[in-house]
Each structure stands twice: as structure tokens, then as C-alpha cells.
Amino acid sequence: MTNIKTQSLHKRKSNLAQSNKQLEILSYGIFQNGELPTFKDKISETNQFPLKAKKLEILQINVGYMCNQVCEHCHVDAGPDRQEIMTRETMLQCLNVIKSTGAHTLDLTGGAPEMNPNFRWFVEEAAKAGIKDFIVRSNLTIIRANKKYHDLPEFFKKHNVHIVSSMPHWTRGKTDKQRGDGVFDKSIQALKDLNAIGYGMPNSSLKLDLVYNPSGAFLPGNQAAMEKDFKKALLEDFGIQFHNLFAITNLPISRFLDYLIASDNYEDYMYQLVDAYNPSAVSNVMCTNTLSVSWDGYLFDCDFNQMLALPVNSKVKHISEYNEALLENRNIVISQHCYGCTAGAGSSCQGTVA
Amino acid sequence: MQKTYYDPADLRKFGKITEWNEELGNKFFEYYGKVFEEGALTAREKSLIALAVAHTEQCPYCIDAYTKDGLQRGVTKEEMMEAIHVGAAIKSGATLVHGVQMMNKVNKLDG
Numbered sequence: 001m002t003n004i005k006t007q008s009l010h011k012r013k014s015n016l017a018q019s020n021k022q023l024e025i026l027s028y029g030i031f032q033n034g035e036l037p038t039f040k041d042k043i044s045e046t047n048q049f050p051l052k053a054k055k056l057e058i059l060q061i062n063v064g065y066m067c068n069q070v071c072e073h074c075h076v077d078a079g080p081d082r083q084e085i086m087t088r089e090t091m092l093q094c095l096n097v098i099k100s101t102g103a104h105t106l107d108l109t110g111g112a113p114e115m116n117p118n119f120r121w122f123v124e125e126a127a128k129a130g131i132k133d134f135i136v137r138s139n140l141t142i143i144r145a146n147k148k149y150h151d152l153p154e155f156f157k158k159h160n161v162h163i164v165s166s167m168p169h170w171t172r173g174k175t176d177k178q179r180g181d182g183v184f185d186k187s188i189q190a191l192k193d194l195n196a197i198g199y200g201m202p203n204s205s206l207k208l209d210l211v212y213n214p215s216g217a218f219l220p221g222n223q224a225a226m227e228k229d230f231k232k233a234l235l236e237d238f239g240i241q242f243h244n245l246f247a248i249t250n251l252p253i254s255r256f257l258d259y260l261i262a263s264d265n266y267e268d269y270m271y272q273l274v275d276a277y278n279p280s281a282v283s284n285v286m287c288t289n290t291l292s293v294s295w296d297g298y299l300f301d302c303d304f305n306q307m308l309a310l311p312v313n314s315k316v317k318h319i320s321e322y323n324e325a326l327l328e329n330r331n332i333v334i335s336q337h338c339y340g341c342t343a344g345a346g347s348s349c350q351g352t353v354a
Numbered sequence: 355m356q357k358t359y360y361d362p363a364d365l366r367k368f369g370k371i372t373e374w375n376e377e378l379g380n381k382f383f384e385y386y387g388k389v390f391e392e393g394a395l396t397a398r399e400k401s402l403i404a405l406a407v408a409h410t411e412q413c414p415y416c417i418d419a420y421t422k423d424g425l426q427r428g429v430t431k432e433e434m435m436e437a438i439h440v441g442a443a444i445k446s447g448a449t450l451v452h453g454v455q456m457m458n459k460v461n462k463l464d465g
């Protein structure tokens with residue numbers, strides 16, 4: 001058995017469910033007493049403060065925090081007990097933006113986005129806008145979770161959706177430790193289902209990428225080397241194929257922050273992030289070309305800032321008043337969690353950036 | 355006064371050895387970095403060798419460093435434990451094989 005908790009921090013009424021408590025931890029202690037430089041000081045060394053948004057390329061919409069899983073390190077604090085779900089009304093406001101945006105990528109995330117009751121309608125409508133790359137972040141197990149989801153692969157195929165899914169390791173033990181008992185077997189089955197209809201196959205236009213994030217208090221290894229190992233193991237052991245592997249660093253927020261503190265790894269982890277700081281990753285961090293929309297339509301520089309309740313620094317705050325030109329060149333809102341995006345080769349929802 | 359010989363935080367200060375002899379320090383780190391690059395052996399294989407040697411050398415800093423390095427490379431705990439057994443087997447084999455010397459000596463002196 002794994003020791004995964006079955007409830008979100010919110011449900012458990014944990015202190016860390018409050019974003020201001022998380023921000024306090026990230027601002028005090030080693031960052032207040034000068035042991036480690038703040039992110040602002042660090043990027044100032046290379047004159048990269050304030051961090052500015054460039055032209056929008058990726059519109060990421062979080063359609064709700066509900067999820068069938070309760071992964072130990074979830075930065076969303078998602079779970080079956082979360083009730084925050086995007087309404088059809090907010091989706092309509094998003095669709096207006098999707099039709100007019102200059103972004104080349106639309107990225108739907110959650111929780112498990114498929115659990116939103118209006119998910120399929122939203123995908124059908126959004127697909128009509130013809131955005132070049134239409135991503136759905138699917139946790140894989142949802143496809144096997146209930147009969148009503150079994151046809152999701154076909155549905156995704158019909159709308160030419162690009163699937164991006166998490167997979168912390170190619171072995172059962174490490175995957176289940178982080179994501180819950182049985183997750184590995186269900187994920188393998190879902191990957192086989194996706195392969196069977198063409199997803200992830202060599203030269204297939206049905207894109208299937210995997211996201212790797214470390215199962216503990218350490219940074220991800222070299223993305224290309226990890227991809228090679230993943231591909232070899234999944235093919236040899238299960239006959240599974242996929243396109244790219246994105247190596248993502250766990251940011252010290254939400255349940256991962258809770259884990260770091262509970263396991264007495266917080267300070268060491270922050271040291272690791274700061275030691276691995278790579279100034280050349282700064283200019284390409286995700287927030288410079290991404291905008292994140294929350295389930296209730298508010299705008300954030302990234303999904304992490306959304307979870308920390310740090311809204312965009314702009315007159316435009318909500319999808320209903322969206323104005324791409326006004327949002328461009330805004331100052332990005334930063335804190336010490338941002339070190340997670342600039343460690344080593346950098347980290348974003350599309351993997352390394354440097 | 356420092357109460358123990360080893361402090362985990364000292365590992366982070368390893369780079370500071372260059373402060374007292376820049377030339378040799380830099381040469382060492384350059385060599386070290388080169389050794390662990392992908393070559394005829396993969397960086398992953400080198401990491402496992404380093405972990406095994408870290409144990410035979412019983413260096414707590416290296417054990418910390420190469421356990422973490424292995425995790426970062428996706429090395430499993432089963433692989434790590436097997437690597438350590440290789441180190442342990444060589445260590446114990448190296449001890450035991452000297453038993454032949456003892457046997458030779460006994461045979462010579464008291465045979």
C-alpha cells in the first residue's frame with residue numbers, strides 16, 4: 001500500500017490550503033534571513049527584473065479542480081472533493097477569446113478536465129476555432145475510471161486533440177507511490193488504448209506526449225536521457241509508444257510544499273532550486289508567453305500563480321474583459337516558487353526551456 | 355564548535371575548495387565534470403558506479419550526492435541496492451582473497 005492521502009488539503013482543512021500561508025513560507029525563513037536570495041534579487045543580478053510578458057502564444061484554461069486522483073504532489077490540490085468547476089457561462093466567455101486570440105496553442109487542464117460536465121461540448125466548440133495545437137492534459141486513469149469515459153480516446157481523435165499525460169516513472173512502484181495505488185496499471189491500459197487508435201505512434205499526427213515530474217524532493221534529470229529511458233522501458237515492457245517526454249520540476253507550492261515540509265526536505269529543496277538557477281532559462285519561462293484562466297474566469301500569469309491566488313498585474317483581470325494587447329508587456333508577478341521554472345534546463349508545461 | 359565531523363550542509367560548500375587553491379581546485383572540478391559526461395559509458399551507468407564506490411569509500415557526502423543523482427536519472431532503488439552489493443562483494447572478496455596469503459604463511463611456518 002502507498003501512504004497517499006485520499007483528500008485534498010482543502011478538505012483536510014490544512015493550513016497550506018490557504019495560498020497566503022504558502023506565500024508566507026516562501027517569503028520568510030531562509031529567504032528573509034538572507035541565507036538564500038529572493039527570486040527578485042536573483043533575476044535582478046542579470047537585469048531581468050521586472051519579468052515581462054511577451055506576445056501570447058499559449059492560452060491555458062483550467063476547467064476545474066475536481067480530479068479522480070489525489071496525487072501526493074499535485075500543485076492544484078485537486079481531488080474528488082474539489083467543487084470548483086468552470087460553468088458553461090464562463091466557457092462561453094472563454095470561447096469568445098479562443099475565437100479571436102493570436103495564441104497558437106490552447107491548453108486545457110484541471111484537475112481532470114474530462115470531469116467537467118460541459119467538457120465535451122467545450123472541446124467541440126473550441127476545436128472549431130482551428131487553433132494550431134489543441135492540448136488536453138489528461139491524467140490517463142480517467143479514461144479507465146468509468147464506462148462513460150472509455151470512448152475518450154475516440155473523442156480526442158475526432159477533434160484532433162493533442163494529449164499530454166503525466167507519468168512519473170516507467171515502474172509500477174514509483175508511479176503508484178506518487179499517484180496512488182493502481183494508477184500505473186490503469187495508465188498503461190489507457191496508453192495502450194491510445195496507441196491502438198494511432199496516438200503516439202511513430203509519424204502519427206495524433207500527438208501523445210508524456211510529462212515526467214520527480215517522485216520526491218529532487219530535480220528532474222536530463223530530459224533527452226529520461227525520454228530515451230522511458231521509451232525503451234515502455235516499449236520493451238508493454239509495447240507502448242509516445243512522442244515526447246517533458247521533464248517538469250515540481251514547484252514548491254500546494255501539496256508538494258506540504259510534502260516538502262512534512263518530510264523535512266523544504267530547505268534542502270529550495271537550496272537545490274537556487275543552486276541550479278540558470279539565468280538563461282529566465283527569458284523563456286512559461287509566463288512570458290502564456291496566460292492562465294481559472295475555473296471562474298480570472299487571469300493569471302501561470303497555473304502556479306493561479307493556485308497561489310496571485311492575479312495578473314493588469315487592468316484586465318477577467319476573461320469577460322479580455323484584451324490581448326493590454327495584457328502584453330505586463331509585469332509578471334513572482335515569488336520564490338518561480339525558482340522551480342529556472343532550475344537547470346528550466347521547466348514549463350512543455351518541458352525544458354533553456 | 356562543530357559537534358560532529360560531518361555536516362550535510364558542508365556538501366554544498368564543496369565548490370569553495372577552489373578558494374584556497376584556485377588552479378588545482380578548478381582543474382579537479384573540470385576533470386570531475388568531464389569524467390561524468392556521457393561517453394563509452396552512459397551518465398546513468400557512471401552514476402551507479404559512483405554510488406557503489408561512494409559506499410566502499412564510506413563517504414557520506416558522496417552517498418547523499420549519488421543517491422540523489424540516481425533518483426534524478428530515474429534509477430530505481432532496486433538498481434541502487436544491486437550496485438551497492440557489487441561494491442560490497444568486491445570489498446569482502448578483497449578481504450577474503452587475502453586469506454590465501456594467510457594460508458600460504460601458515461603452510462610455510464607451520465606446514
Ligand code: SF4
Nearest residue numbers: 067071074078111139
Ligand atoms: S496531479 Fe493531475 S491527476 Fe494528480 S491529482 Fe493533480 S490534477 Fe489530478
Ligand code: SF4
Nearest residue numbers: 285286287302338341
Ligand atoms: S512560477 Fe509562473 S510566474 Fe513564476 S516563473 Fe514560473 S511561470 Fe513565471
